[in-house]
Amino acid sequence: MAADLRVGTTGARPGAMGFLTDTTLCIGCKACEVACKQWNQLPMDNFGFTGMSYDNTGDLGATTWRHVAFIERIDDHTGRRPVKLQPFQSNWLMLSDVCKHCVYAGCMEACPTGAIIRTEFDTVVIQQDICNGCGYCVPACPFGVPELSLTDRKAHKCTLCYDRLKDGLEPACAKACPTDAIQFGPVPQLMERARKRVEELHQQGVTSAYIYGDRAVGGTGGIEGLNAFFILTAPPEVYNLPAQPELPQRRVLPAFLSTAAAALALGLAAWRALRGVK
Amino acid sequence: MMTVDTGVRRWEHRRARSVGEAAATSYYGVPPIHKAHWRWSVALYFFLGGLAGASGVIASFARLFGGREARPLVRLARYLSFIAILPAPFLLIYDLGRPERFHHMLRVVKFRSPMSLGVWGLIAASATATLNAFRQAADDGMLGQRTPLAALGRRLPDRAIAALSVGPSFFLSGYTGVLLGATAVPLWAKNALLLGPLFLCSALSNACAALSVLLRRLGPASLPLIHRLERLERVALVSELILLVALEQQSGPVIARPLRTGRLGRVRNALLSAGLALPISVHLLVGQRRGRLPEALRHIATLFVLASGFALRILILFAGHASADDPEATFVFNRRGSRP
Numbered sequence: 001m002a003a004d005l006r007v008g009t010t011g012a013r014p015g016a017m018g019f020l021t022d023t024t025l026c027i028g029c030k031a032c033e034v035a036c037k038q039w040n041q042l043p044m045d046n047f048g049f050t051g052m053s054y055d056n057t058g059d060l061g062a063t064t065w066r067h068v069a070f071i072e073r074i075d076d077h078t079g080r081r082p083v084k085l086q087p088f089q090s091n092w093l094m095l096s097d098v099c100k101h102c103v104y105a106g107c108m109e110a111c112p113t114g115a116i117i118r119t120e121f122d123t124v125v126i127q128q129d130i131c132n133g134c135g136y137c138v139p140a141c142p143f144g145v146p147e148l149s150l151t152d153r154k155a156h157k158c159t160l161c162y163d164r165l166k167d168g169l170e171p172a173c174a175k176a177c178p179t180d181a182i183q184f185g186p187v188p189q190l191m192e193r194a195r196k197r198v199e200e201l202h203q204q205g206v207t208s209a210y211i212y213g214d215r216a217v218g219g220t221g222g223i224e225g226l227n228a229f230f231i232l233t234a235p236p237e238v239y240n241l242p243a244q245p246e247l248p249q250r251r252v253l254p255a256f257l258s259t260a261a262a263a264l265a266l267g268l269a270a271w272r273a274l275r276g277v278k
Numbered sequence: 279m280m281t282v283d284t285g286v287r288r289w290e291h292r293r294a295r296s297v298g299e300a301a302a303t304s305y306y307g308v309p310p311i312h313k314a315h316w317r318w319s320v321a322l323y324f325f326l327g328g329l330a331g332a333s334g335v336i337a338s339f340a341r342l343f344g345g346r347e348a349r350p351l352v353r354l355a356r357y358l359s360f361i362a363i364l365p366a367p368f369l370l371i372y373d374l375g376r377p378e379r380f381h382h383m384l385r386v387v388k389f390r391s392p393m394s395l396g397v398w399g400l401i402a403a404s405a406t407a408t409l410n411a412f413r414q415a416a417d418d419g420m421l422g423q424r425t426p427l428a429a430l431g432r433r434l435p436d437r438a439i440a441a442l443s444v445g446p447s448f449f450l451s452g453y454t455g456v457l458l459g460a461t462a463v464p465l466w467a468k469n470a471l472l473l474g475p476l477f478l479c480s481a482l483s484n485a486c487a488a489l490s491v492l493l494r495r496l497g498p499a500s501l502p503l504i505h506r507l508e509r510l511e512r513v514a515l516v517s518e519l520i521l522l523v524a525l526e527q528q529s530g531p532v533i534a535r536p537l538r539t540g541r542l543g544r545v546r547n548a549l550l551s552a553g554l555a556l557p558i559s560v561h562l563l564v565g566q567r568r569g570r571l572p573e574a575l576r577h578i579a580t581l582f583v584l585a586s587g588f589a590l591r592i593l594i595l596f597a598g599h600a601s602a603d604d605p606e607a608t609f610v611f612n613r614r615g616s617r618p
Contacts, residue, residue, distance in 0.1 A: 133375020
């Protein structure tokens with residue numbers, strides 16, 4: 001299978017920088033969330049308890065560029081606490097979610113103003129002085145990352161700390177991560193590291209570990225991989241991630257063609273109806 | 279630090295409530311994708327754009343192929359196209375988060391972004407609709423008889439501008455379906471191939487309905503012409519009905535859920551019955567009969583067709599929002615083997 005050959009590969013361009021987020025190392029401390037907010041001067045969200053696990057953020061949004069999801073694995077259907085632990089961790093899965101900086105990004109292709117650009121680090125950034133708040137990038141992202149801010153009405157998302165990268169620093173979240181669950185570096189190197197780590201995990205008995213964001217999983221429909229990818233130990237849906245996301249713009253040409261065909265048919269009907277009225 | 283006080287936290291009002299099982303099998307029912315912020319103004323833009331585009335198409339076809347007798351139709355269709363397109367740019371700009379930056383839309387042309395193409399298409403369609411209406415106004419003496427403006431209008435090549443407007447008019451009435459399809463929203467994405475044709479058919483039926491009634495009331499138009507227009511409307515209505523049913527079938531049980539339940543389910547029922555089935559039956563029953571009752575029925579059917587054009591766009595838009603808020607729909611769409 002061609003798809004299988006693509007496992008553990010990345011479609012990243014030369015020089016691409018990205019994140020490897022290893023969820024098996026995440027302890028759910030939320031230092032990444034805080035560091036991100038602090039460095040990027042993002043306003044706090046409407047604070048409150050969500051009532052769902054330890055997640056008090058909810059999801060990624062205009063003011064939350066890192067979001068730690070907490071998933072408690074309750075394996076029997078009666079809802080009781082499980083009594084046996086997985087080989088490497090507790091029964092909590094924690095994922096520090098972030099913009100994937102897709103190799104082919106839906107948000108960027110959708111943007112009608114050219115506000116969303118690809119930087120020299122191959123990351124995807126929204127230029128705030130260009131964005132006119134049309135909001136088309138918001139539903140065009142298969143991962144639900146960009147969102148319109150309610151204060152300035154522009155779209156916002158993770159910049160992979162473009163300003164820090166420019167100065168040779170690593171992004172704030174990776175810098176703050178105490179367990180190195182968030183690693184920053186050139187994408188091919190990170191992918192190599194991820195493959196080794198997955199092998200290691202398999203040897204430790206965590207056979208469910210895999211890379212989310214390689215070409216086989218994160219780029220089936222033309223996304224061609226993610227520059228920010230993850231090591232997961234459960235199906236993507238458990239982490240609120242789509243299993244095999246697709247680049248929405250792959251549908252543009254076929255959809256225009258089908259619409260043109262319909263226009264042709266209706267045009268023919270209109271011609272038949274209106275020609276030479278006598 | 280500044281607090282963003284939105285009343286509710288942003289994920290809270292999107293969290294799956296009614297889908298029950300989905301909330302248990304997903305991440306606490308939090309939608310994995312963000313829905314579009316588009317509201318009624320966008321649906322109205324879709325509707326008016328469709329009406330303007332389809333009227334433009336009818337005006338051009340009647341002008342190019344219709345001969346002398348189609349002149350009243352050409353006149354009305356050109357004016358209707360112009361009037362319907364007037365509010366369109368304002369609705370589009372009103373909907374922007376930062377309307378004062380509308381001109382940023384004109385920085386680039388992006389062929390893979392239907393939003394970018396749409397803006398340019400709207401400009402082209404507005405230009406051709408204005409030219410056509412201008413020429414018509416000059417012919418009708420609305421610009422005066424000997425004024426320079428009238429002289430300028432009469433010098434416009436009539437058939438050439440009619441031919442010129444066919445492309446942009448078709449584009450304007452159909453591209454919005456492509457625009458919705460090129461997103462990650464399950465209901466729209468799943469039906470990317472159907473939405474454009476569906477919007478086209480709906481636009482054509484609306485324009486035919488509006489024009490045939492206007493012709494009956496205002497125009498010195500021959501009855502055969504009106505009957506031909508009504509036949510075209512029937513074709514468009516039947517195609518629309520078929521496409522809408524096909525859309526629902528293709529979506530599958532999970533993704534089509536918003537079309538079948540709750541308030542949107544009622545909109546869909548009303549659309550299928552009163553908006554499509556009823557006008558088609560009226561057409562078939564009343565046919566070309568004359569008299570007060572058939573006339574009244576035809577007018578009612580026209581109103582229903584026009585209302586259904588708006589209802590269709592409301593339905594597709596808000597059902598898309600609902601499907602984006604349903605984690606299960608997104609997950610089902612993103613599993614291999616469930617693509618269109």
